[in-house]
Amino acid sequence: MASLMQFQIIIVGGGIAGLAAAIALRKDNRQITILEQSSLSTEIGATISLQPNATRILQQSWGLNNLLEESNGTVDHGFRIYNTDGNMVNEIPLRSKRQYGADRIMWHRQDLHAYLRKIATNTNGEGQPATLRTSARVSCCDCQEGKVTLEDGEVLDADLVIGADGIHSSLRTSVLGKMIKPKPTGSSAYRLMLPTALLNESAPRFAANIKPEEPYTSMVMAHSCRLIMGPARDAQLYSVVGLVPDDRMNEDPDSAQSWVTRGDPQKMLETFKDFPAWTQDVLRNAESIGLWQLRDIDPLETWHSGRVILIGDAAHAMLPTQGQGASQTIEDAEALGTLFGHISERPSQDEVSSVLAHVFRGRYERASLIQQFSREAAKPATEQGINVIRMRPDEFMDYNCTYRGVRDWDEKHATVALTLVLNE
Ligand SMILES: Cc1cc2nc3c(=O)[nH]c(=O)nc-3n(C[C@H](O)[C@H](O)[C@H](O)COP(=O)(O)OP(=O)(O)OC[C@H]3O[C@@H](n4cnc5c(N)ncnc54)[C@H](O)[C@@H]3O)c2cc1C
Structure with missing residues (x-):
């Protein structure tokens, strides 16, 4: 039973961002409720990876030492690059642990999601477990009052509201007072997931080239299309993502606006017809093909208003x-957990707003730069470099992966600011 003296936190959205925020914020005298619109009975059939900047937070900052064993994660050992003739032209070992002090880990999305859900809601962790309410779709929020309205009219009150409701966020409209629509980026992604045993049996040429049990990310690139592939769930499954510019795709890109849109096998084969024959064997064997039009948003003018902040x-x-x-959602969650760490009593609106302003200051520059670089990296090489990004990919890898939490970020930026003042 909720005590009126408890710090009430509502998280809208039970995806990776929402669950990570619940884990980071769990503490005595806090009641955390996650409102998720879906029944969460199915997660998307695709792989996802977390980079060392995020796995370090999970394993070292949050002490999730059992992460790998309990979530079926696979440590990525490196990249294998193939040319259009089908020959491996480069193998780049990943030395994440040595270089960045943490691993890049790959998962089936269902496995990572289920693990985070367990940690957020089990009785073993710090404070009270978070309560997860499914089939609870939020329509809007009064940011100053912290009143969250569900689609069925129910209104819930909170001291702090976290909008982790994904790219089509409703809370974003409440925070900004206007709707920001995600932008098509001119690319789409086919997603396939196949049992490794089936690959070995039905696509032996593919299996001989790729060795799907080995923990590597393999990439084939041709004519601005890319296949990005890797194992999941202890190599029982193999994932293939095909990135295609919309103008080379034989499907209607506007139909591909949700995770559940299906791709057409024949049209996909036509798009990848110039790829090595052995890669087409795997495309031919896919039973179910997802198609997703890639969208992003421009950096927002703010992420917070009153008692509400957007993350992920x-x-x-x-x-x-x-x-x-x-990985950026995990960094957001870490910043929330750390900067609310000193608050044990129910905070006033001013206290909440002031911490949220700090979270925003600590996260905005970095997340916006990575957003921009991700957009830049999607362009064909001939078009790259037109915008402001001037870092080489390896420099950006260092920038991405050396992050050590919001306190460390604050300290480094305070030092830079002080040096600038002293030099003036
Ligand atoms: C093809 C592809 C491959 C990718 N691969 C990677 C990868 O390898 N590594 C990586 O780091 N990232 C990857 N990403 C990006 C990654 O999937 C997202 O950045 C990440 O999932 C964001 O998490 P989130 O919780 O913010 O949003 P979501 O995962 O979208 O979760 C939002 C949740 O909120 C719920 N919700 C939405 N609206 C409401 C509402 N009104 N009320 C209640 N609940 C609501 C949704 O049902 C959902 O559960 C990939 C994305 C794509 C498209």
Whole structure:
């Protein structure tokens, strides 16, 4: 039973951002409720990876030492690049642990989601477990009062409201007072997930080339299309993502606006007809093909208003080219957990607003830059560099992966600001 003296937190959205925020904020005298519109009975059949900047937070800052064993995660050992003749032309070992002190880990999305859900809602963690209410769709929020209105008319009150409701966020409209529509980015992604045993049996040429049990991310690139592939769930499954510019795709890109849109196998084969024959064997064997038009948003003018803050894709949806979308949500959650860490009593609206302003200051520059670089990396090489991004990919990898939490970020930026003042 909720006590009136408890710090009441509502999280809108039970995706990776919402669950991570619940884990980060769990503490004595707090009641956390996650409102999720779906029944959460199915997660998307695709892989997802977290980069060292995020796995370090999970394993080292939050002490989730059992992450790999309990979530069926696979440590990525490196990238294998193939040319259009089908020959491996480069193998780049990933030395994340040595270089960045943490691993890049790949999952089936269902497995990572289920693990985070367990940690957010089980009775073993700090404070009270978060309550997850499914089939609870939020329509809007009064940001100053912290009143969240569900689609069925129910109104819930909270001291702090977190909008983790994804790229098509409703809370974003409440925070900004206007609707921001995600932008098509001119690319779409086919998504396939196949049992590794089926691949070995039905696509032996593919299996011989790729070795689907080995923990590597493999990439084939041709004519601005890319296949990005890797194992999941202890190599029982193999995932293939085909990135295609919309103007090379044989499907109507406007039909591909949701995760559940199906791709047409023949049209997909036509798009990848110039790819090595062995890659087409795997495309031919796919039973179910997802198609997703890639969208992102421009950096927003703000993420917060009154008692409400946006995190994850609601705040900074980005393209998957840097594999940083989910990792940035984990960084948002860490910032919330750390900067609300000192608050144990029910906070006033001013206290909440002031911490949210700090979270925004600590996160905005970095998330916006990674958003921009992800957009830049999606362009064909001939078009890159027109915008402001001037870093090389390896420099950006360092920028992405060396992050050590919001306090460290604050300190480094305070030092830079002080140096600038002293030099003036
Ligand atoms: C093809 C592709 C591949 C990708 N690969 C990677 C990768 O390898 N690594 C990576 O880091 N990122 C990847 N990403 C990006 C990553 O998936 C997202 O950045 C991440 O899932 C964002 O999490 P989120 O919780 O903010 O949003 P979501 O995962 O969209 O979750 C939002 C949740 O809110 C719920 N919701 C929405 N509206 C409401 C409402 N009104 N009321 C209640 N609930 C609501 C939704 O049902 C959903 O459960 C990829 C994306 C794509 C498209």
